[in-house]
Amino acid sequence: MKHDTPPPTPTLKGFSPGFASLGLEAALLTTLETLGYEEPTPIQREAIPPLLAGRDLLGRAATGTGKTAAFTLPLLQRLAHSARQPHPSALILVPTRELAIQVTEAVQRYGKEQRITILAVYGGAAIRPQLMALKRGVDVVVATPGRALDHIRRKTLHLKDLQIVVLDEADEMLNMGFAEDLDAILQQTPKTRQTALFSATMPPRIASIARQHLHDPVEIQIIKEPVKAGVAPRVHQTGYLVARPHKVAALARILDMVGPKSALVFCRTRLEVDELTSMLNSRGYRGEGLHGGMNQAQRDRVMQSFRSGKTELLVATDVAARGLDIPHVSHVVNYDVPSSPEAYVHRIGRTGRAGRTGEAITLVEPRERWLLQNVERLTKSKIEMAALPTVADLQTKRLERIGVSIQEILTANKFAPFRAVVNTLTEKFDSADVAAAAIQLAYGSKGGERTEEEIPVLRDRAQDTPQMSRRPRMEPLDLPRGTRPRGSEGRPVGKRDRPGRSPATATLHFGAGRAAGIRPGDLVGAIANEAGLPSNMIGPIKISDQFSLVKVPEEMAQGVMKALGRTRIKGQKVAVRLYRE
Ligand code: AMP
Numbered sequence: 001m002k003h004d005t006p007p008p009t010p011t012l013k014g015f016s017p018g019f020a021s022l023g024l025e026a027a028l029l030t031t032l033e034t035l036g037y038e039e040p041t042p043i044q045r046e047a048i049p050p051l052l053a054g055r056d057l058l059g060r061a062a063t064g065t066g067k068t069a070a071f072t073l074p075l076l077q078r079l080a081h082s083a084r085q086p087h088p089s090a091l092i093l094v095p096t097r098e099l100a101i102q103v104t105e106a107v108q109r110y111g112k113e114q115r116i117t118i119l120a121v122y123g124g125a126a127i128r129p130q131l132m133a134l135k136r137g138v139d140v141v142v143a144t145p146g147r148a149l150d151h152i153r154r155k156t157l158h159l160k161d162l163q164i165v166v167l168d169e170a171d172e173m174l175n176m177g178f179a180e181d182l183d184a185i186l187q188q189t190p191k192t193r194q195t196a197l198f199s200a201t202m203p204p205r206i207a208s209i210a211r212q213h214l215h216d217p218v219e220i221q222i223i224k225e226p227v228k229a230g231v232a233p234r235v236h237q238t239g240y241l242v243a244r245p246h247k248v249a250a251l252a253r254i255l256d257m258v259g260p261k262s263a264l265v266f267c268r269t270r271l272e273v274d275e276l277t278s279m280l281n282s283r284g285y286r287g288e289g290l291h292g293g294m295n296q297a298q299r300d301r302v303m304q305s306f307r308s309g310k311t312e313l314l315v316a317t318d319v320a321a322r323g324l325d326i327p328h329v330s331h332v333v334n335y336d337v338p339s340s341p342e343a344y345v346h347r348i349g350r351t352g353r354a355g356r357t358g359e360a361i362t363l364v365e366p367r368e369r370w371l372l373q374n375v376e377r378l379t380k381s382k383i384e385m386a387a388l389p390t391v392a393d394l395q396t397k398r399l400e401r402i403g404v405s406i407q408e409i410l411t412a413n414k415f416a417p418f419r420a421v422v423n424t425l426t427e428k429f430d431s432a433d434v435a436a437a438a439i440q441l442a443y444g445s446k447g448g449e450r451t452e453e454e455i456p457v458l459r460d461r462a463q464d465t466p467q468m469s470r471r472p473r474m475e476p477l478d479l480p481r482g483t484r485p486r487g488s489e490g491r492p493v494g495k496r497d498r499p500g501r502s503p504a505t506a507t508l509h510f511g512a513g514r515a516a517g518i519r520p521g522d523l524v525g526a527i528a529n530e531a532g533l534p535s536n537m538i539g540p541i542k543i544s545d546q547f548s549l550v551k552v553p554e555e556m557a558q559g560v561m562k563a564l565g566r567t568r569i570k571g572q573k574v575a576v577r578l579y580r581e
Contacts, residue, residue: 022048027080027113028073035109038292038319040338041066046220047196048074054194058210059328062200064371065222065339071166071196075562077137078164078194081115085161090140093165093182095172096535097144097530103168103366104142111383116140120158123147123529124563128424131156138390144529145173145181159189165278170199170206176528176535177521179205186213200370217484222340233389235332235352237360239372242564244365248457250388251276251335252283253455254361255313257389257397261304263331265315266347272335277315287313290320299324326350334362336372341378369462385460391452402442461536470477506557510548512572518543521552531556531563549579 018039020033040048043061051057051074061067071092079089092107096098099375106119111118119133121143127150134141134156141148143159151157154351165186171180195214199206210217219234242250255263265280270291277289288302288311299320306312307327316324318338332351338344344362351358362383363370376383389397409415425434512518520541528535533556542549552560557578564576 001261018045018335023052024048024073025077028077028110031110031112031285034112036272036293037069037268038270038317039387041070042342043067043220043222043339044070044073046222047071047218050218051194051196052077054078056194056214058214058217059198059222060202061198061220061222062374064337064365064368067168067198068103069110070507071102071168071198072107072110075164076116077105079116080114081412082163082171084139086137087158087161088138089161090160090164090166091162091185092140092142092168093145093148093185094142094146094168094171095176095178097124098534099169100142100144107140107142108388118142121147121151123150123526124531145178145185146525146529148185149181152185159185162189162193163196163413164258167188167195167197170197170209170454171203172200172535174203174205176519176525177519177523177532178525179209179521180306182209183561184495194355228253233358235348235358237314237348237362237381239362239364239383239385240388241364241366241369241385241458241460242388243458245457246453247363247365248276248279249333249453250363250455251333252279253389253394253452254333254363255280256283257361257396258331258361259397259401260329260331261312262309262327262329263313263333264321264326264329264347264350265313265333265335266321266338267317267335268339270317273315273317273320276335280313280315285313286311287315290314290316290324291316292319294320318347321347321350329358331359331361331437334360337362337364337375339371341375343376343564345379364411366458369460373462385462387457388455391454394452398442399439399441402439405442406439413543431543502553505551506554507579508550508552508560509577510550510569511546511575511577513544513547515545516572516574517570518548518574523548526564526569527560532539533560 019029019037022040022045024032028058041061043065045058047059047067047070051071059067059070061070072559075090075092075239082089092103094103100120100122104118106117107116108563117138118144119130119138121130121134121141123144123146130147130151134151143151148157152159167182170182173179195217197206197214214557240254251265265287267276270293273289273291274374277287280287288305290299290302294302302311302314303324303326305409306314314329318474329351332348334344334347338347348358348360351360362372364385372383422431422434429437510518510523520543523543524535524538525543527533527538527550533552537553537556538550540551561576561578564574568574
C-alpha cells in the first residue's frame with residue numbers, strides 16, 4: 001500500500017494530536033474523542049489558540065465550518081479555570097431560537113466533562129422558567145438579543161460577571177434588526193470581557209461593530225481565495241437538500257438508486273462511520289468503515305477488500321482517507337458538506353480520475369446550503385441541485401434492474417436448469433403469470449418489499465432567487481396613506497412572486513407602522529424569534545405610516561399570528577391579522 005502522507009497515528013488513549021496541539025486540555029480531548037472528531041476543522045485550528053489565550057476574535061465563517069466548537073471549546077476551558085461567579089460568566093448571542101437551541105446543545109455536548117450550567121434564553125418560550133433558572137444561577141447563557149435585553153431590563157440577567165461574549169451569525173442578527181439591541185447589550189458588559197464575533201459576511205456594519213466592541217481582534221477568514229486546483233471537469237456534481245433527521249434514509253435511497261459498484265462515502269466523525277457502515281450493511285451492501293482510530297493492520301485489511309472489489313462501499317472520514325492511495329471510484333458521496341472547499345475538492349478528486357467520468361453526490365442540510373454555494377463559487381464549478389428519488393422512483397428502478405438482469409440471463413442462455421420448474425408450473429398456470437411471480441420473488445429478495453419511508457421534499461430557496469436568499473427580503477417601501485400596497489416591482493402584494501415556483505403565501509397585517517418606529521428588522525425579528533420562522537421565509541415587507549404588511553408562507557400564517565398574539569414589538573402590543581386584498 002502506498003501512503004502519500006503518513007497515516008494519522010492514534011496517540012495515547014486515542015487523543016487526536018490535532019486537537020491536543022491547539023492547547024485544549026485532557027477533559028475536552030476526551031469528549032472530542034468520544035464524539036469521534038478526528039481533527040480540527042480549519043476554523044477550529046485558527047480560532048482555538050488565540051481564544052484560549054484570551055484574545056478577541058473576528059471570524060468570517062459560515063455554519064457547517066465547525067465554528068460552534070471553535071468558540072465553545074476555548075470558552076469551556078477558560079471557564080473551567082476561573083472562579084464560579086454568582087452571575088453568568090459567558091453570553092452567546094445568536095439570531096434565532098433554533099440556533100439558540102442548537103448552540104446550547106453543542107455547549108452541553110462539548111462540556112460533558114465540565115460541570116458548567118447553561119441556559120437558552122429566547123423569545124417565544126415562556127419567560128418564567130427562564131427567570132427561575134437565571135435566579136438559581138447559570139454559567140453560560142445562550143440568547144437571542146431581544147429576549148436577552150428583556151431579561152437585562154427586568155434585572156434578571158446580570159452582565160457584570162461576564163468574561164466572555166460571543167456574537168454568532170452577527171450578520172444575520174443585523175439583518176433581523178438587532179443592531180440596537182446588540183449595542184445596548186454590549187454597552188453593559190464589563191470592559192475586561194473577551195469578545196468573539198462570527199459572521200458569514202462582513203458588511204461595513206459588522207466591521208463597525210467590530211471596531212467599536214472588539215479589542216485588537218485576531219482576524220480569521222476561512223473563506224479565502226478560489227481553490228487553485230479547480231475541480232476535475234469530468235466529475236458530475238449533484239447536491240440533495242435533506243433535513244438532518246432524514247439523512248440516513250436519503251443516503252440509502254440515493255445509493256439504492258445509483259447501485260454503485262465502488263463508492264466512497266465521506267462523513268465527519270468516527271461515530272458516523274460506524275453508524276453508516278452498519279446501516280448500509282443491513283441494507284445488503286458490502287460496506288466497510290475506515291477511520292483514524294483503526295490500526296495499520298485493520299486499515300490494510302479494509303483497503304485490500306475495497307481494492308479487490310469485495311467491498312462496494314468504503315465509509316471514511318477525511319483523516320482516514322487522506323493517507324491512502326484509494327483506487328478509482330465511480331462515486332464519491334459526501335454525507336455532509338465538508339467544512340472547507342479544499343476538503344470538498346480533495347474528497348471528490350477520488351473519482352473522475354485518469355480521464356474517466358465520476359459522480360460526486362452531496363447531501364446538504366438547509367443550514368449548510370450556503371456552504372455549498374461557497375464551494376461552487378470558489379471551485380468555479382456547478383453543483384446541480386436535484387430532487388431526492390421518491391419511493392416510487394426506487395421501485396421503478398429496482399424493477400428495471402431485474403428486467404436488465406433477466407435479459408442478460410436470457411441472452412447468455414444459462415437458465416436450462418430452471419426450465420423443469422417452469423414446465424411444471426405452466427401445466428397449471430399461464431406462462432406470463434409464472435414469469436411475473438418469479439419477478440415478484442426476485443423483487444422481494446432485492447429489498448423491494450422493505451417499507452421505505454417517504455423523505456420530505458425541501459424547497460431549495462437558494463434557487464428561487466438569483467441572489468442568495470438566505471437573507472430576508474426586506475423592502476421598506478414608503479406608502480402614501482390609503483394607497484393599496486404594491487410589491488416592489490409594482491405588482492399587488494398577495495400575488496405570488498414567482499408563479500408556479502413559490503408555495504402560496506399569506507400577507508399579515510400589523511397594526512403599527514413607521515409612525516410607531518417599526519422597521520423591517522423589528523418585524524423579521526419578532527416573527528423569527530416568537531414564531532420560530534426562519535428569516536429567509538419571511539418577506540417582502542412593506543411599511544406604511546400606520547400599518548405594515550409582511551408575507552409569510554400560507555401554512556405558517558396561523559401559527560405566526562398565534563405566536564405574535566403574546567408578544568410586543570418595539571415595546572408595544574401590535575394587533576396582527578390576515579390581510580386580504
Ligand atoms: P457548525 O459549523 O459549528 O454548525 O458545525 C457543523 C457540524 O460539524 C456539527 O454537526 C459538528 O458536530 C460537526 N463538527 C464540528 N467540528 C468537527 C470536527 N472537528 N470533526 C468532525 N465534525 C465536526
